[in-house]
Amino acid sequence: MELRHLRYFVAVAEAENVLRAATQKLHVSQPAVSRQIRDLEEELGVRLFERTGKAVSLTDAGRVFLREARTVLERADEAVKNVREFAQVSETKLHVAYTPAMTTQVVSPALHAFQKLMPNVRVKLHDWSPDKVRAGLDDGRLQLAFTARPSKGGVFQDFHFEELLRQQVRLAVSPNHPLANRRSVSLVDAAKEPFVGLTREDFPDYNIYLASVFAPLKNKPRVIEKHDSIASVVSAVEAGAGVSLSVDGLRQSFGNRVKLLRLTPEPEPFCYGVVFPNRKRSPATDKFWECAKRVATAVLPRRDHSRSR
Numbered sequence: 409m410e411l412r413h414l415r416y417f418v419a420v421a422e423a424e425n426v427l428r429a430a431t432q433k434l435h436v437s438q439p440a441v442s443r444q445i446r447d448l449e450e451e452l453g454v455r456l457f458e459r460t461g462k463a464v465s466l467t468d469a470g471r472v473f474l475r476e477a478r479t480v481l482e483r484a485d486e487a488v489k490n491v492r493e494f495a496q497v498s499e500t501k502l503h504v505a506y507t508p509a510m511t512t513q514v515v516s517p518a519l520h521a522f523q524k525l526m527p528n529v530r531v532k533l534h535d536w537s538p539d540k541v542r543a544g545l546d547d548g549r550l551q552l553a554f555t556a557r558p559s560k561g562g563v564f565q566d567f568h569f570e571e572l573l574r575q576q577v578r579l580a581v582s583p584n585h586p587l588a589n590r591r592s593v594s595l596v597d598a599a600k601e602p603f604v605g606l607t608r609e610d611f612p613d614y615n616i617y618l619a620s621v622f623a624p625l626k627n628k629p630r631v632i633e634k635h636d637s638i639a640s641v642v643s644a645v646e647a648g649a650g651v652s653l654s655v656d657g658l659r660q661s662f663g664n665r666v667k668l669l670r671l672t673p674e675p676e677p678f679c680y681g682v683v684f685p686n687r688k689r690s691p692a693t694d695k696f697w698e699c700a701k702r703v704a705t706a707v708l709p710r711r712d713h714s715r716s717r
Contacts, residue, residue, distance in 0.1 A: 409451055411484055414477040416444040417456065421466055421474050502692050505534045505541040505553035508638050510680050512660035514572060515554055518700040529692045537610040537636065538563045545685045551693040556613055557679035563612055567683040572704040574677035577621065578668035580645050580654035592670040599625055602632040602650035610636050618653060621675045642666055
């Protein structure tokens, strides 16, 4: 049984005439309508109409079925209307937050691929602090965000997270820093340097991770400056204010402005992915997410992209 059968049945019931229903309501041939009604009656195993010449009238079973058929058709029409209204509102613009560490490897190529698939959807990217990103996801200003894996007690801990890639943690130093010529730096030596970091209020996950990296050491690094953006941290390191923890992904974003050195023992890689609010996602949001997954898989085929929290 298809919706077409129900529409034909309701039209005939209301017109009380097969020919009139076919020509005036359905705009199809009379034999086609008669065939659909006959198929419907055979499938149900009951007679829905009594035929008297060219006129028809509902049987008792037909009257019961008419009520049910109208309910089904009304619900189907409502569903179509809701989906179309949803598409008109939500599929014209997509707001995406991102972290600079993922810009070159994932966000930019994902945006390029998405725009080819959905050219009518305009994507606006936002480089916001984690607290502002969380607020945007909560109130609907943002549809998704590229960020580091949420840490326990962090700002995104209660959001759904899908991992895309992992990046090695490095020590960022000025090209003129005494350590710049080394191939690697021990955690002990790194901890002796003045550090430039991110503000705890804006980047709690970063500070949690920084503490975990140097947790095994008796002497912890001294943070002499804190900034409210990664770009500001890079500028401070470039100027020689101190060193900082970074990831490989920033090498492509900031070029030769800083030098990234391997740490020994090497800390656990930093995980990056996408966080979603806990509500139904729009088709455009899912399509952008699918583009990001394909890009991450192509760029880093050996990484494990399947982990999620």
